[in-house]
Amino acid sequence: MSVIQLEFYKLRRKQLLLFVTLFLLIEISWAFMVMNHSIARNPDQASWEPLIMTISTMNGLFLPILSAICVSRICDMEHKGSTWKLLLALSVQRRQLYFAKYFCANSIMLAISLFQISSIAIYGLLKDFTQPIPLSILGRFFIGVLLTNAAIIALQQWASLAIKNQAFALALGMIGSFFGMTAGLFPFSIRKFFIWAYFIDLSPIQQHFTNEQITYSVKDFNDLLPLMVTVFMVAVFLYLAGSFHIAKKEV
């Protein structure tokens, strides 16, 4: 527990939470602008499904790079301050350190997801959506974002700790954003291999193009469950592989 507290303590003057909040505000503002524009053209769009789908699509662009930045800042302070040897001289196992950093990064992204959901609910209420707040859909959206973030953070943390030069970890995040953003262009058989695409695939809303019209439907939870399990397994695998590799690596 003290190792986790120490990670948060190290971040106290880095204003990381402020930065990620501002970053998220830009994403949400953009999404809401798109929604305002869409509602102005077609009032039928004033419902929860298009709003959640818009946020899911934008998460594909924003969250991979945001995770990369967040993880890089948490890991790079050890590289920059040359504190690895100091930390390892303490009676703390490397795996505990690895877990503490992973927990810290996930907590920040969890806070972001909660902020995102609250913003969705507030926007819907302000726009007088006819349906009540769809708690079950928002819950599934939240789980999807959380699981995808967990897998991406595991990969980013592995990269940020294994390669001292953070340019590579951030380039990986950038490539992730690229795949996350363009995922919708590819069939599922191809995009299922890219974890960044799961912001869309684990979204509870599905988008259809029929007669040049966009329609939305709610995915069945039973269809989403196997995908959620897969992403969870990928996150566990990436975390264990990274933890094992870093534990064995010479400092």
Next chain:
Amino acid sequence: MIRCIAAEWMKLKHSRIWLILIILPIISVLIGSANFFMNQGVLQNEWYSLWSQVSLFYGEFFFPLLIAICCAYVWRLEHFNHNWYMIMTAPVKRTSIFIAKIAVVSLLLFFVQGFFFILYIIAGNIIGLSTEIPGELVGWFLRGWMASITIGTLQLALSMRFRSFALPIGIGLCATIFGLAMYIAELGMFFPHSLLTIGMGVLSQSGLSSFSEHLQFLITNILYILVIGLLATNWLRRTDIVA
């Protein structure tokens, strides 16, 4: 000055930064071309349609991020092991240090742009486009490069100021979104990131039509480079740097 540029170039040796610089244009052209190939029924404007597909995400989001990574990388060494003290005590002008970094980044971005355009032409030939390569290509290339130097100067100033590697990149992404908003608000000529959108003909391939628009584009870029460069070198001269 030449010695400063040579020193900067030497720092990049064996750095494998080239790996990062070439991978994104490859992915952008591969994905853009695949999308164009699968949707040729809708995208019927041959080279122009292909350009719209390969340049959209690249020019709008990922090239500015690549510039940010490149600039953060160029300053990274100085933030390590108290190297700030070493460069500050070196018998060179502080302005030369910053200009040398701009020169090296500009050269790297020239190669990235060149590589991206070569890949675009190769992709068009592989797909089998029958029409002539667009005449605007040279303009897109040069204007894109010019705007990328402007963004590069801004990112270099941010990376110099902040010790964190990731923070200037995050700010760069926020600026990219702001640049898109400026472009939509038809104020694109006044912000570095939207200058790239205009210069490369990312969202509107008609681009700059008149001489006055070209002149305005050029002047805005030069002004940004000069102002940011002056502010950055002024900061270097006046601040008591603590590494």
